[in-house]
Every structure is written in structure tokens, then in C-alpha cells.
Amino acid sequence: MMLSPARSWREFPQRYRLEAARCTACGKTHYPPRVICSSCRERKFDTVGMPREGTVVTFTTVHVPPKGFTEQSPLEIAIVELKNGVRVMVQIADLADSRELRIGDPVRLEFRRIAEDGEAGLIFYGHKAVRAR
Amino acid sequence: MREVAIIGVGMVECGELWEKSLRTIWAEAAVAALEDAGVDAVDHITVGCMSPGLFVGQEHLASLLADELGMAGVAATRVESACASGGLALRAGIAEVASGLSDVVLVSGVEKMTDVDGADATYALGSAADQEWEGFHGITFPGLYAMMARSHMAHHGTTSRQLAAVAAKNHANGLLNPHAQFHIKVSIDDVLASTMVADPLHLLDCSPITDGAAAVVLMPLAKAKDLAGRRTVVKITGSGMATDTIALANREDLARLRGVELAAERAYKMAGKGPGDIHVAEVHDCFTIAEIMATEALGFFAPGDGGPAAEGGRTSLGGKMPVNTSGGLKAKGHPVGATGVAQVVEIATQLRGKAGQRQVNGATVGLTQNMGGSGGSSIVHILEVE
Numbered sequence: 078m079m080l081s082p083a084r085s086w087r088e089f090p091q092r093y094r095l096e097a098a099r100c101t102a103c104g105k106t107h108y109p110p111r112v113i114c115s116s117c118r119e120r121k122f123d124t125v126g127m128p129r130e131g132t133v134v135t136f137t138t139v140h141v142p143p144k145g146f147t148e149q150s151p152l153e154i155a156i157v158e159l160k161n162g163v164r165v166m167v168q169i170a171d172l173a174d175s176r177e178l179r180i181g182d183p184v185r186l187e188f189r190r191i192a193e194d195g196e197a198g199l200i201f202y203g204h205k206a207v208r209a210r
Numbered sequence: 211m212r213e214v215a216i217i218g219v220g221m222v223e224c225g226e227l228w229e230k231s232l233r234t235i236w237a238e239a240a241v242a243a244l245e246d247a248g249v250d251a252v253d254h255i256t257v258g259c260m261s262p263g264l265f266v267g268q269e270h271l272a273s274l275l276a277d278e279l280g281m282a283g284v285a286a287t288r289v290e291s292a293c294a295s296g297g298l299a300l301r302a303g304i305a306e307v308a309s310g311l312s313d314v315v316l317v318s319g320v321e322k323m324t325d326v327d328g329a330d331a332t333y334a335l336g337s338a339a340d341q342e343w344e345g346f347h348g349i350t351f352p353g354l355y356a357m358m359a360r361s362h363m364a365h366h367g368t369t370s371r372q373l374a375a376v377a378a379k380n381h382a383n384g385l386l387n388p389h390a391q392f393h394i395k396v397s398i399d400d401v402l403a404s405t406m407v408a409d410p411l412h413l414l415d416c417s418p419i420t421d422g423a424a425a426v427v428l429m430p431l432a433k434a435k436d437l438a439g440r441r442t443v444v445k446i447t448g449s450g451m452a453t454d455t456i457a458l459a460n461r462e463d464l465a466r467l468r469g470v471e472l473a474a475e476r477a478y479k480m481a482g483k484g485p486g487d488i489h490v491a492e493v494h495d496c497f498t499i500a501e502i503m504a505t506e507a508l509g510f511f512a513p514g515d516g517g518p519a520a521e522g523g524r525t526s527l528g529g530k531m532p533v534n535t536s537g538g539l540k541a542k543g544h545p546v547g548a549t550g551v552a553q554v555v556e557i558a559t560q561l562r563g564k565a566g567q568r569q570v571n572g573a574t575v576g577l578t579q580n581m582g583g584s585g586g587s588s589i590v591h592i593l594e595v596e
Contacts, residue, residue, distance in 0.1 A: 134361075135361045137353050137410075138406070139350055140405070140406050142350065143336055143345070154357075156459045156464070164460065166343070166347055166458065192348070
């Protein structure tokens with residue numbers, strides 16, 4: 078069991094719509110949203126969307142994947158800095174050869190299936206990055 | 211605050227200890243430490259253990275272990291900070307003694323990791339990462355350190371050979387440690403030829419799954435000097451702890467371990483020492499890149515010089531700054547909750563001059579650096595000969 082239905086449900090806004098929280102005081106954008114701003118400690122936020130475009134900060138190819146990901150092995154995973162400065166950890170999908178990937182490469186987030194909880198369990202969706210053309 | 215000394219040390223041989231349960235390996239280490247100290251009663255027991263719930267299905271561990279030692283009734287506390295749980299157990303013990311809450315404290319660390327299969331062990335260890343927002347996407351611990359390694363390579367030109375040199379050096383040291391899990395010679399080329407786990411980290415860049423336990427006995431320095439007779443008394447002069455973001459994506463500089471830098475700064479300040487005063491160090495080499503980044507964060511080498519230092523032999527036995535004379539997590543083994551205490555056992559043994567073939571001659575000041583997860587918690591201690 079990876080995720081309970083309740084957890085999956087409450088994360089929909091972030092997983093499906095990439096909703097983030099922008100601090101009304103200092104303007105820093107938090108993904109996922111926080112209760113208190115880690116930069117200025119303000120507690121008021123606006124809900125904002127996030128850009129899909131970004132660049133690769135660092136990456137790895139995971140050859141020994143965790144449970145739930147064995148069918149997708151090897152996994153290309155990267156930290157991507159989006160155009161708004163927010164960094165997210167995501168898989169890199171549709172890569173023919175991981176040796177082609179470089180730090181600084183432009184990528185774009187796309188809505189994808191992330192994992193399945195067995196044959197009859199939940200299917201988890203979220204975003205993966207693909208190389209921008 | 212009262213000054214705190216280590217009067218006894220003990221540990222079990224690390225490895226895949228199929229014939230022994232968690233409570234057995236813990237009790238063996240505890241008894242060894244109490245015998246070495248020459249005490250038979252303690253006021254408090256601290257236990258560092260990362261995840262007995264996931265590894266052996268047992269919580270409420272501290273009380274269970276106090277009873278196992280025939281000490282039901284004694285106060286006992288389990289502390290957890292992932293792979294830094296052992297270091298945290300020491301820090302909790304120091305606070306007990308320094309504050310006067312307790313006079314004699316048994317500090318211990320333990321992890322029984324081989325009662326689950328590899329996939330479950332990977333899952334348990336993965337729980338030290340940000341599961342909701344990073345683990346969700348399939349990242350593993352080797353993967354997180356691989357990302358840091360790639361950043362370090364990009365910033366500083368660190369090479370796979372330099373990473374491999376850390377593994378070769380630590381396995382060479384492990385050959386000299388009877389408590390080590392592995393007694394095998396590993397060359398740089400062996401590391402580079404081993405299976406890729408998470409690019410650029412090979413299998414032999416990674417520390418193993420290990421069962422193990424370690425313990426030390428603390429008491430006020432004045433009392434330890436009375437009890438010690440002709441034995442060397444080792445005192446703990448510095449203790450620093452710091453946190454960092456657990457989500458790697460939230461970290462500004464992926465080529466630095468900011469938590470280690472902060473913990474070191476605090477420990478050095480408390481001890482009135484600097485990196486140049488340290489004669490021998492045990493650092494948290496859960497992956498080879500971790501040792502390189504830790505030796506930079508501790509100030510032994512400038513940022514970017516950790517790799518060349520390892521490859522050039524500066525951290526080897528006989529080098530200018532011997533690191534992980536025990537074999538480190540790499541060769542001695544990494545029973546996660548025990549690791550932070552096992553590091554202290556090694557440094558205390560060095561300062562007592564009892565490290566045999568791996569002795570650093572004349573060592574009177576040593577350091578331990580223990581970290582949780584990918585550096586989300588970090589604990590540094592400085593030990594000195596009284």
C-alpha cells in the first residue's frame with residue numbers, strides 16, 4: 078500500500094493542477110503550500126498556478142527502483158527549476174538515452190501516470206518532465 | 211554544565227547476523243560497554259534506532275531493551291533522527307550528564323536490518339526522505355546522493371575515480387578492523403566496474419545493509435577520573451547539531467552539506483577547536499560522495515578539494531587527515547541507528563591508543579560526524595584525551 082485514498086484525494090490540487098502558494102508579504106512561491114512562509118514567516122498566501130517550463134538542475138538514473146516502480150526501471154529522475162524559481166523533483170519521461178541529458182537542459186512538465194498500487198489499487202497521477210523541443 | 215567523559219565502549223561485529231535478534235545484538239554491545247567501564251548500574255539509557263517498526267515490527271524499544279539488560283525500572287529513551295539516531299543518542303546522553311539529571315548514562319545505538327528483504331529495507335530507509343513530495347516520484351537514497359554527486363561533479367570537477375578512491379581507502383581500513391562487516395580489498399577499478407545503482411554511483415560506492423549495535427558509558431569527568439585509575443579518560447568537549455531541508459529540491463546548493471557545516475561550526479565553537487586541531491575523524495560515508503562532501507563541510511578541505519584529497523591519500527591511514535580508520539560505513543557496515551555510536555567507539559578507541567594496526571599515532575583530538583537522510587540532520591562531536 079503506497080497511498081491511502083484520503084491522501085491521494087487531498088493532494089489532487091498539487092498533483093493534478095500544480096497549485097502552489099505565493100506569500101502575500103515576500104512573494105516567495107511554495108510548492109507544496111505551507112502554513113508559514115519559510116522565508117519571512119508570514120502566514121497569508123494566494124493560491125497560484127505554476128509554469129510548466131523549466132531547466133534541469135541535477136539528475137540521476139535509478140537502476141534499482143523502489144516498490145511500485147520496478148516496471149518503469151531504469152528511472153530518470155531530476156530536480157527541475159521552473160520559470161518561477163520553484164524547484165520540483167520529477168521523473169524525466171520519453172528519454173531515448175539518458176546519456177543525452179545534461180544539467181541546464183530545458184524541459185516541460187506534462188501530466189502523466191506516476192505509479193499504480195498493485196492490480197486493483199489506486200492509480201497515481203502527477204507530472205513528469207519531458208525535454209523541450 | 212558539567213564536563214562529560216566516556217568511561218566505557220563496546221560494540222558487536224557488524225554484519226548479516228541471521229542468528230541474532232535486535233535485542234540480542236543490542237544487549238551484547240551494552241554489556242561490553244558496561245564491562246569496559248567497570249560499572250553495573252546506570253541512571254538512564256538512551257537508544258538510537260531509526261526504524262525498529264519497519265525493520266522488525268517493534269516499537270516501544272527503549273523499555274524493551276532496559277528490561278533485556280535486567281534493568282527494568284531505569285529511565286530509558288529512544289531517539290530517532292534517521293541515520294543520525296546514534297549521534298542523537300549520544301547528544302541526549304551528554305545532556306543528561308551535563309545537566310545533572312543523570313550521573314551514569316548508557317548511550318547506545320542499534321539496527322537490525324536483515325529481517326526484511328532488500329525491497330522492504332529500501333522502503334524503510336526511504337522513509338528518511340520527503341516521502342510525500344520526493345519519494346512519490348520514485349527516488350531512492352542512492353538516487354538522492356547521486357543527484358548531489360552530479361552537482362558536485364558539475365561545480366568542482368569531482369570524478370568517479372575520486373569517489374571510488376574513498377571506497378578503496380575505507381575497505382583498506384576495514385581490513386584492519388575486526389568489527390568490520392567486510393574484510394575485502396577493493397580497488398578503484400573494482401568500484402568503477404561494479405553495477406550502476408544510481409548514476410554516477412556504483413554498487414561499491416554505497417554502504418551496505420547491516421545488523422549491528424554499539425554502546426558507550428558516560429559520566430561526569432570528575433567521577434570518570436576517579437574511576438579510571440591508569441586508564442585513559444576520553445572527554446567530550448564539543449557537540450553540535452543542525453538540520454537542513456529534507457526535500458532535496460528545496461536546497462539552494464546541492465554541492466554543499468549546509469547542515470554539516472552548521473553542526474561543525476557549533477561543535478568547534480563549544481570545544482574551542484578548529485578543523486586543523488583534529489587528528490582523526492569518523493565521517494558519515496553512507497555513499498562515497500558523502501565522505502567527500504562531509505570532509506569539505508567539516509573544513510578539513512576547501513570546497514571541491516575533498517575528491518583530490520581522497521585520491522591523493524590525504525585521508526588514508528598515514529595521511530595528513532586520516533578519515534574513517536574503522537573502515538567507515540562503507541566497510542565496517544552501516545547499521546543505521548548504531549552508526550553514530552560506533553563512530554564514537556572508534557574515535558574513543560583511537561584516543562585511548564588501542565586501535566591496533568589502524569592506530570593513528572599520537573591522536574589526542576578526534577571528531578565524529580553523523581548525518582540523517584541526505585543531510586537533513588547532522589551531528590558533530592569532538593572528543594579529547596583528558
